[in-house]
Amino acid sequence: MFAFKEEFPVGDVASLATADIAIPFYQPIVDRNHQLIGFEALARRWEPRQQRYQGIDFLSLSDEESLHLDIVMLRAILRDLPTLAQSSTSLLSINLNPTLNSPTYQNLLLLVLIQARKVGLDIWFEVLEHAPLQHKELALIEVLRSHGAHIVCDDFGTQECNFQRVLALPYEIIKLDRSLLLQATKSSHALRMLTGLVEYLQRLGTKVVCEGVETQQHIEVANLLGCDYQQGYAHAMPSPLSRWA
Template sequence: MNLQRLISYFENWGGQQGGAAPRLVFGDEGAYGRYGALLLTSRYQPLLDREQKVVAYEALLRVQDPAGRYIAPDQLFARLDEDREVVVLDRLSRVLHAVNYVGQPNEGKRLFLNVNGRHLLGISSGKHGTTFESLLEHCGLKPSQVVLEILESGIDDLRHLQQAILAYKDKGFRIAIDDFGCRHSNFDRLWALEPDIVKLDRNLTLQAMHNQRAAKVLPALVRLIQDLGAQVVCEGIETAEQHQLVMDSGSDMVQGYYYGRPAVHLLQQVAEPA
């Protein structure tokens, strides 16, 4: 791991003049980020396969102000006026997660990293992933070990999104579409984007728990996505009943508080559900 190159990248970022200075910092407990007065830290939540084995982790950002109050990451990004600030903060978050991930026994499991939609739209060169691939190499990870998670329903420019996904895939990253089923998600966009993984919006599971029609639709939705060549993740699972429902629906992977809450340290095993 080339820590100095990582630190230097953010120290030398040209956009810090007139804006909050992004910094990658290393301490006794691992890496953390500074963005102005805000503290950025990593949390990890496991993804499990149908045999209840941990197969990957999603990295989640935690943001605290000087008073120790937590700020939702989407609220922080919404505050930023300039796309270049979004780009560097998004990169800082992903590098932070990658560094802390490599510093723990991860047994080569894939790492899911969220990419902000404004980041994708803020890069007009068509060279999405070029800078991050270099940063990732300094972290000790390869693109093939990373799944980039995108909330496609928040991006109206489908052509730009297609170009970004193709550029990422060409570098070896896998692509996951997050929260499919919310807002204006539709299958036309899935056909156009050809993701490797589709994460279903948790509300689809909640509806299926209380609505017989929704319960019948869920397995058909899972099969249709699988027929498109993508794996399905049902996320937001919190109870044994929800677990059984999504297992019966044929989901390839699951995620949620039922299996493990986001934590600083990687959860290697989970107790088999009752």
């Protein structure tokens, strides 16, 4: 069983710190047997006051700031791909903001796909739950799919990400929002409903990821739900590449 719960030490983090620059932290994704099968790349930025890396609230950023951080992240991921491919994993999941109308950003997305294929990694692109899905965004997503990307619905079950959003685009993987797991731990009715939803999605050929698995109870409920994959602090904290190399 894969398990790695150690937090990234502050002393090690400080040696990597660069002001106002995001770096990718990688959080493992595990299968039904809790074996490592891949990572999600998560943007982290050094916060001097807290003396640690923290997540970034992308919704609070301007389009220009978001674009800058996404480009920085993709370039860092490109450098990390060969090392990730040597860590007994088969996939890497990356957040996708299809609203960013930048040739540099879009070319980097394709370059990541091409380079990942060369080193034997599948790429999942997670469509952010707040991103609009109009003609332009859907066209970019289909270009990425045609080049071998797997398209993921992120945070299904939030207000922004409901069945209307799932109907708008065929997804190969759906990530259940953490709030659904929390409800299933508290209510037998919610557990039955969510189990039925997982079974229905799987009958359609969709893989399901249970996110926010943070305790042993969460692991047990995620097992009962029958999700294909699990992700969360109970399995491993997000950490820099050096932790997994």
